[in-house]
Amino acid sequence: MVQMLEVRNLRTQFKVDNGIVQAVDGVSYHIDHGEIVGIVGESGCGKSVTQLSLLQLISSPPGKIMGGEALFEGVDLLKFKSDSEQMRKIRGGNIGIIFQEPMTSLNPVLTIGQQIVESVMLHLKMDSAAARKHAVEQLKLVGITDAEQRIDNYPHQFSGGMRQRAMIAMAMACRPKLLIADEPTTALDVTTQAQILELLKDTVKHFDTSLLIVTHNLGVVARYAQRIYVMYAGRVVESGTSNDIFANPRHPYTIGLLKAVPRLDEPKGHKLVPINGLPPSLINRPPMCAFLLRCSYRTEKCYQEPWPELKVVDGQHCVSCYVDLPAKKLGSGGNVTILQLMNTAGMKDPSAELSDIVASTVSQKDQLTNSTYQSSEEILLEAKNLKMYFSGTKGFFKHEAAQIKAVDDVSFKVRKGETLGLVGESGCGKTTVARCILQLYSPTGGGIHFEGRNILGQPKRGLRNMRRRVQLIFQDPYSSLDPRQTAGSIIGEPLKVHKMVASKQEYSHRVAELFEMVGLDPSMEDRVPHEFSGGQRQRIGIARALATNPSLIVCDEPISALDVSIQAQIINLLEELQEKLGLTYLFIAHDLSVVRHISDRVAVMYLGRIVEITDWKSLYENPLHPYTKALLSAVPIPDPFVEEKRERIILRGEVPSLLNRPTGCCFHPRCSEAIEDCSSIVPTLKNVGGGHEVACIKM
């Protein structure tokens, strides 16, 4: 039978100054009619280049397709010239493409409509009136309201989620037989991600299109893909049905990935198992298995033999590894108990039976931390009615002054030694809260009490003192280190600034100690940030924050810019340091699984306000605010069994702009439980028992 797309032994390389990047090294895969297939791998493993190669979109030079076949309905696409008639008919016609960053793949100077019409006229040979009508229908189909008006908007007038919808509309407009979605939701928030993925699935089902989802997020493919290919360093290292990959992973890398990501349904206190080391550089790679240096199953043979071929282990399940790891049940594999636990969204009233299961799966460490945290009542940091308003402009001529209430009446306490997680979608004010606490902004109102004293508006000396006690870890490890300073002087700077060392020897000693503390080799102190990997840079950032012996560290999305396999290393490091140094964390993130893993208590923010705050257990097992419930149900879980059984609350609409904050409960336009009063009464945080506070008038 002829497959829809069959790629055989594709090889693509890039010539760079210091060698050859073998970006795609003999990749083979296929997609059948109407199938949804996932390609998973960390950034830089060649997922995108594979797709770009078969569409002949590789810029050459430096890129070059060295060999292989890409059979689309039996015809080899690589035989055609890149700019030939046939290729142009394929791209956008028979094969639709959606890229990660919708802003850069839409032309900013053309309206959404013009862009859809253009490709429809080209591929479907319609006249412009018919094409426009067709375009409006497409936009309606992907859930854009007022499609007749919005069609004349420019891309920048669309929000991120809407742009991705428009991209889907555009890609589907020509009725492609295959849709390739390269990281379609990576730039989006979790609730929007859930919307877009559902939309993708429904759309391809509706038109009987095959779908290839390329992503680094195992959770995303678990729910949708029938078959999965796991890529590493330019090769497919494991492939099989979704069930094979998640319930019975056989390649050490796949196993590692699954163990390295925190899951919403894992027992708390479970330590993540990071994949050590770094993804290999693809430049002049040695011939051995590329996972060798990071692999804990490696044997003598792995050092001597070339990279193993992909071999069938059973049925469709193929693995490229010399060590035949016994099939073991890693995922839940239909495990009913965890399945029940998992149905977070519907978990309002856990039955006695369920709580028994909870108790039995919760590890000892968890109970320990739970009890210590309850006994420590000393409050380290308290935000009282914190407000931060920025001035913005509104209206067509931008002259109407408007206030952006980025943080509006936020109060919370952080106890000594605990981790308070702060979650919410982008733009909800998390970073603003962090910057207010660090006094990088001067808040419009309210107070911040640190160790019992209000630290707002204090003189310079007090501020310097506070700088020693409260530190920040940044999200972006690339931009938060001065590119022209060496790692040593970045980490040592706080010591100098606060005159914390008496002599040169003490300085070098302390810097070396800080290097060791975060798992870096002190001999690397002469290197500049550019010479470090993302994870190593984040370690430098952490060491800098530790230099002054702070008691509170605000972590602002410290792992979200890192590769999946590196995230676990950093989370573990943060946990270790907390234990060793008795640190208190305010941990800001948008990834609810990570927050669940690391936090003792969690606060959920929406549009500048806290809507729910409580200990992690109540929040994740008994979420009360409708927004929290929706957030939790939107988090994908890397386990197809769990995903199949899970009910999903798909939020309608998108996060409104802070300039037009809805009246009353600002969540009411999207809330599925809203009643009439919700649009007029502003709910405040109410204690519903056991320190569980919720801001909803129905409580």
Added chain:
Amino acid sequence: MKMTTATVRHIEHMELPPRISEFRRFLRVFLSRKVVIFGSIIILALLLIAIFAPLIAPHNPTQQNLWETLQESSGKHLFGTDHLGRDVLSRIIYGSRISLAVGIVSVGIAGCFGMFLGLLAGYFGGIVDTVIMRCIDALLAIPPLVLALAIGAALGGGLGSVMISLGIALLPTYARLIRGQVLSVKQTDYIMAARVVGCSDLRIIMMHVFPNCLPPIIVLVTLNLGFAILAEAGLSFLGLGIAPPAAAWGAMVNDGYKYLLTNPILSFAPGLCIFLVVLAFNLVGDGLRDALDPRLRGTI
């Protein structure tokens, strides 16, 4: 489970190139391109010529000889003689003293003060920015040569006044350029990180802002050197520069201009020297920028 820090380090360490000392790395990158070496040699040679001019010059540069005016190049006068019978080669050799001094000192003045003002304006913003940038804008509105003339006239003639007036005339571009750089560097996370760490403003400016604003300045400096050397001629022509018999390249280009058709070498020879200076500084500037660029570390 304890994190196996040792393994992590072991593996990560293997990924990095072997370590060399900071200075050796700088030199290695700097000298890795032949053109940079070429530029450095030219600059070094010109400096030596300027310093040892009296030893090198075959003739007295101001000695007139009305019997031998406008001669072609010959064994006695390699570049011929000018309209007053002075040896062109000797004048070029002596002229390097004034021309190089004017170029380097005036661009130095412009760079130092311009960058200082630009840093202040960009970093502190608000009223400081408004006041400084208003003045800078006013200066920018006047063509640099006219501005230099006005300042030169106010200061009176002489080499020093030429350098100062050219320096002030060139200063606004530096201030503007660096202010723009500061504004973008100021937005970065690493500046915020420096504030979180508790650095003073002075430290942030000197350690973090300034070094990251430098690269485009290097390009501007090389462009301005040629301008300053030529402009000196203009000022001298109007009687504000150095007194006539003394030699300077700009003035020689100007004087030779009248004989362009008959004795082109009179203009070409000094013009070529100016070109060489600009080229050499340009090449060295590029090399310097690369050697200071942290992104190129480890690759060369």
